[in-house]
Amino acid sequence: MTKIDALRRFLLPCFAPSSAATPTKKRLSTSLRDDIPDADLDSSSAAAAQDSDPSSPSAASVISSVEKPRPSKSMVIGTIFGHRRGHVWFCVQHDRLSTRPALLLELSILTHQLVKEMRFGLVRITLECDDSSDLATCPLRSVPVWSLHCNGRKLGFAARRKAGDKVRLMLKTMESTTVGAGALPAGFGFGCGSGKSDSDGPVMYMRANYEHVIGSADSESFHLINPDQCPGQELSVFLLRSRNSV
Numbered sequence: 001m002t003k004i005d006a007l008r009r010f011l012l013p014c015f016a017p018s019s020a021a022t023p024t025k026k027r028l029s030t031s032l033r034d035d036i037p038d039a040d041l042d043s044s045s046a047a048a049a050q051d052s053d054p055s056s057p058s059a060a061s062v063i064s065s066v067e068k069p070r071p072s073k074s075m076v077i078g079t080i081f082g083h084r085r086g087h088v089w090f091c092v093q094h095d096r097l098s099t100r101p102a103l104l105l106e107l108s109i110l111t112h113q114l115v116k117e118m119r120f121g122l123v124r125i126t127l128e129c130d131d132s133s134d135l136a137t138c139p140l141r142s143v144p145v146w147s148l149h150c151n152g153r154k155l156g157f158a159a160r161r162k163a164g165d166k167v168r169l170m171l172k173t174m175e176s177t178t179v180g181a182g183a184l185p186a187g188f189g190f191g192c193g194s195g196k197s198d199s200d201g202p203v204m205y206m207r208a209n210y211e212h213v214i215g216s217a218d219s220e221s222f223h224l225i226n227p228d229q230c231p232g233q234e235l236s237v238f239l240l241r242s243r244n245s246v
Contacts, residue, residue, distance in 0.1 A: 072214040076102070077178065078222055078237075081170070081205035082111040090125075090237060091167070092210070092222065097175050099168040103141050108148055108156030111204055117151060123235045125150050127158050131218075131243050140220050140239045174207060179227055181206040218243065 079091040088111050092103040107125070117123050127146035129135055135143055146158040163171075173184065184203040210222040218241040226233060 074212045075225070076210050076212045076222070077207065078210040078224070079171075079174070079205060079207045080114070081203055083201050083203060084111050085201075086111060088114050089161075089167075091163075091171070092212075093171070096178060099163070099171045099175075101163055101167075101171070104161045104163050104167065105146075105158050106161050107158045109150055113155075114150075115204075118233065118235070121233055123151065123233075124238070125236070126238045126240060128240045128242060131241055135241070140218070140241060143239075143241070146239075170203065174205070177207055179208050217241075 077093040077096050079093070080088060081091070082088045088107040088109050090103075090105045090107060091101045093101050105127070109125075114123070126149040128149070129143045129146050141160070144160050147154065148156050148158045161167075170184065182205065184205060186201055208227070209225040211225055213221045213223065215221070220239040222237045224233060224235040
């Protein structure tokens with residue numbers, strides 16, 4: 001017996017079962033039934049009317065459950081960069097080819113301090129502002145100054161910056177990189193380090209995808225998405241506006 005005959009012997013019954021085991025077919029009736037009592041028709045029509053009535057309690061509960069607000073989620077490109085002895089910068093882009101970031105923040109924490117915090121695998125940066133008269137209704141991305149907390153410790157402030165020529169040149173250099181970390185050569189002198197040599201040295205960076213969550217008008221967050229088959233690094237940046245109770 002050849003291999004083809006053997007395959008036919010075992011596989012053919014799976015696709016063409018024997019006629020003896022074929023069950024009898026049952027036909028479906030497409031005619032309307034006239035043997036339903038009138039009482040059953042009245043009860044079914046009443047139930048249908050109750051379901052269609054928006055003022056009924058069941059319909060109201062369904063509507064209220066649908067109207068509950070849900071947080072908005074999207075994916076953005078986030079870049080943490082800075083000179084080794086300079087401040088940390090956090091850049092958010094919706095398009096990696098665009099040199100105009102949607103959000104650019106300069107943090108008072110130093111780069112080597114952030115690297116030390118990241119060794120433990122968990123970094124939570126919280127930026128808070130109060131609801132003063134000028135900042136009560138503006139978008140969170142328009143807040144100029146924030147108080148900075150890293151892993152529960154207050155470490156100064158953060159400021160919103162406008163992308164200058166040096167930052168745009170750096171983003172243009174990294175436009176082909178979506179996920180990665182390393183160092184760029186000297187020449188991006190945008191830092192505010194402790195010395196002139198710090199702002200002229202190489203730039204350390206970490207670039208990755210972030211999940212952007214908009215909880216409300218007073219809360220946004222960015223959560224690092226770890227690439228597949230990489231050790232877990234939890235890094236989140238929170239933007240919060242505290243509401244002072246009267």
